[in-house]
Amino acid sequence: MSDDPARSTVTDPELLAEERELVERAVGGDKAALEDVVRRVQDPLYRLALRMTWRPADAEDAAQEILIRVVTGLATWRAEARLLTWAYRVGVNHLLNLRRRTPQEAAGLSLDAFGEDLVAGLAASDYVGPDAELLAREVRLTCTQAMLQCLERGERVAFVLAEVFGLASADAAWILDVSPAAYRKRLERARTRLRSFMDATCGLVDPAAPCRCARRVTPAVAAGRVDPRRPALATHPVSPGGRDLARASAQMGRLHDAATVLRSHPDYAAPRARTEAVLSLLDSGRFPLLSDGR
Template identity: 70%
Template sequence: MRGTTVTDQDRPAGDGEVAGVVPAEEVALVARAVAGEGGALEEVVRRLRDPLYRLALRMVWRPADAEDAAQEILIRVITRLATWRAEARLLTWAYRVGVNYLLNLRRKSPQEERELSLDEFRDGLADGLAATNFAGPEAELLATEVRLSCTQAVLQCLDREERVAFVLGDIFGLSSAEAAWVLGTGPAAYRKRLERVRRRLRAYLDATCGLANPGAFCRCERRVEAAVASGRVNARRPVLAGHPVAPGGRGVAEAAAQLRRLRDAAAVLSAHPDYAAPRARTDAVATLLRSGRFPLLD
């Protein structure tokens, strides 16, 4: 798989400030953090840790791998904080650092290793579909886990450049100008890439997923037994349905309600809770930074 390295030198001509105004409060916060104020640095970590973890999770699929990636991204962001010039919001800039890392990550997800296509994934769903809904203990919880796991797996059937384009635009809601800046391309080129991915995903979900199209064949409730048997879902400890949520963030029920209202491809793939980054890992980042082993760049 071809990686893409995004640097300031890669920025297209005319790709200057991203549309919108960077709040003065954000500029002042970063200035204090760069000057060595511990409380400001911890506030920067607090603001960025959950969104960067969710970016990593959408790109690498498994929470354990996302934890590792998010920790590395957060260290890179903080140690490069002095290079931020307020050309974009702090989080948008942090996404740029994170995307650069994730596109070039050597570790591959299981689907990436197998180079699994959307068609092959659909065939696998059809083969493991039960005739009736799962009615065992925790049926609703396990069907939710199947849904969350399946939509993660669908994204892994895209190549990384396609995946990140969809994640930034249709899941995280960045404008085409912001997403293009993150990716180091022009807005028009980004919109074309995103529309190609949307068409592929709409066609796949319309033919496959009962959540997007009631006439499609697949139902989460009928995939539970096969998912548990294959080890994709842990019946005793659902990973995604039981994942901690960020304070004040959207939970499983709220995400499912959004899905029922919208019932389209973007809703199916984005109806996840607002997952929280593991606090022990991000607290460890703050401890390392305070230790002086990772000084901020001047």
Template identity: 70%
Template structure:
């Protein structure tokens, strides 16, 4: 019996310490998955709580056909693809072309040099890459996140999405082409000849409310590994489209939400299925 199998067996048998270990093991990866799909941290927190409850209450059905996290991703992806709540881009049905046009509007002639310049430039970069993802329809977005951001193999990603590897690769390639074309024509981080620069978007992003200078949502987000600056090094080293999306810090799920999940599970309202 391997470590994961033994851990799940203990959790299903009612070992509260094992149950907590499962939740702590999965919380951050599932939160990062949710954040890439729903954009805003508050919405990602709510989604992660729901996904964790679904995962834990189905632990007895896990048969080690995939790694525990991969299996949890399948449950999370199914929840996120069917989520009724829409992101702002989904509500507006904003396309990548329309988003590109919006970035031209209000682009400053010089880099932002005001208070907390580095922090706010990072916030613009992180927020913008999140917004780009939301311009993809959900099936393409999740294919891109699994393959290009999380760097899962096509076999793993196809299993999560319950499609054939060939179908997954076709979906990923479609998303990859759209993202690459957008960034090549727009983003100075990928193409030196592209028009948009994060440091020239700060004033406009603040003015329209995309960035809150008093409380940046992503640049100051708690992390469980890489921070903002460490992640940004990867972007400048690789200088490609996928790196723009991978160069986010290792966001950590809020402890309060995780504690709330554990409290619910320990309350007896969500018994494990033995």
């Protein structure tokens, strides 16, 4: 169900002790331990950044900055939460305050306006050109990313933590530093808005709804939103052993559920060049492991 389960409130004491020992070694200068920490959090943090920023290039920039904040703040981790849960907290704080806005944020695009654009831009028939199935999946992935950007950032991250990463309310509330009750209210607003939008618009959720991914391919290519030569999300590398596009799509099954459609992305992997760049910066001595990661 979830991309990256990371519990803070219900934690295996042995696992937490193992993570504490790993972090102590990393902070103490053990390069192998530091690389292990990076491997554990790099892909989940990238997936978080991608869901919040929409485009892979922007997610790469954000994830690299978050990873630097995480590894340079390791000395402040007190094992009050799982290492990944704490890393999510660092990442969410950065993403909520990111100055760069997505195109939807900059345009003030609402779900209503987005839905009108989708329906108005439908082709008369399904796309049947080269790589038709792949491009229809690219449209779906791009569209669900765009839907999330129509939410206010606080609602967006609440939905992502619950419905995409499968975190419990107490864990997500801790990540956002709000009360569980306040978090649940925020989450319900996001769920209600997205459910209403997709029930009325998305043919994957309701067969009677007007929008069809295969009928959006030609308009999306013409508008430059999808590159048929290099689909950004449908061909994105995935984590070793993670869900690829076919497996993620298959998990939708016949559920016709808004959350299922939004969650059914592959387990995208963070670009390894960015991770190596972070490790190189740490080796340079410019970023000692002393700063506050929150």
